[in-house]
Amino acid sequence: QVQLVESGGGLVQAGGSLRLSCVASGRTFSSYSMAWFRQSPGKEREFVSGLSRSGGGTSYADSVKGRFTISRDNAKNTVYLQMNSLKPEDTAVYYCAGRLGFGGYRETRFYDQWGQGTQVTVSS
Numbered sequence: 001q002v003q004l005v006e007s008g009g010g011l012v013q014a015g016g017s018l019r020l021s022c023v024a025s026g027r028t029f030s031s032y033s034m035a036w037f038r039q040s041p042g043k044e045r046e047f048v049s050g051l052s053r054s055g056g057g058t059s060y061a062d063s064v065k066g067r068f069t070i071s072r073d074n075a076k077n078t079v080y081l082q083m084n085s086l087k088p089e090d091t092a093v094y095y096c097a098g099r100l101g102f103g104g105y106r107e108t109r110f111y112d113q114w115g116q117g118t119q120v121t122v123s124s
Contacts, residue, residue, distance in 0.1 A: 002026040002077075002113050004096045009118030012086055016122070020081040022096030022115055029077040030054075033103020035111060036070065036081045038092035038120075045095065047106035049081060059104060064090075086122045093117040 008020040020036070035050040049070040050059045058070055069082040079096060097111035105111070 002029055002032060002098055004098060004113055004115035006094065006096045006115040006118040009094060009120045011121045011123065014086060014088055014122055014124050016086050017082070017084045018086065018120060020083065020094055020096075020118060020120075022079045022081075024077045024079075024098065026077075028100075030074040032098040032100055032113070033105075034070075034072060034079045035097045035099075035103070035105075036079075037095045037097055037108060037111075038090075039095070039117075040092040045108050047108075048094070050103055050106065051079060052103050053101075057104065059106070061106075083120070086120075088122045088124045091120060091122050093119050 002024040004022050006022045036048040037045045038048050039045040051070045055072045067085045072079040095117045096115040098113040099111045
């Protein structure tokens with residue numbers, strides 16, 4: 001197992017940028033496919049972006065495609081989410097998630113490792 005700790009959230013104006021980081025403990029990080037999800041009050045947790053074990057395969061929700069970029073550095077046990085051109089509707093708690101082995105899933109039920117979340121607030 002890995003433990004995940006997110007950071008980098010905060011308050012930003014619309015059109016601004018933030019970079020989220022998720023650091024994983026343990027020596028098996030490179031065996032985990034990773035993803036970012038987000039959850040707004042009263043809404044279900046939704047998929048934002050996913051990344052393969054090597055970092056060569058990525059996927060994005062339509063709502064963030066072209067604005068967000070996911071990446072990872074396996075040497076640092078870290079996955080990133082670069083968020084540009086932020087909109088008020090991007091406001092949510094962002095969660096890092098991991099699953100051992102093959103990735104590419106957009107449903108929360110496929111991920112068994114979760115971070116505690118980091119708040120992102122975009123003001124208009």
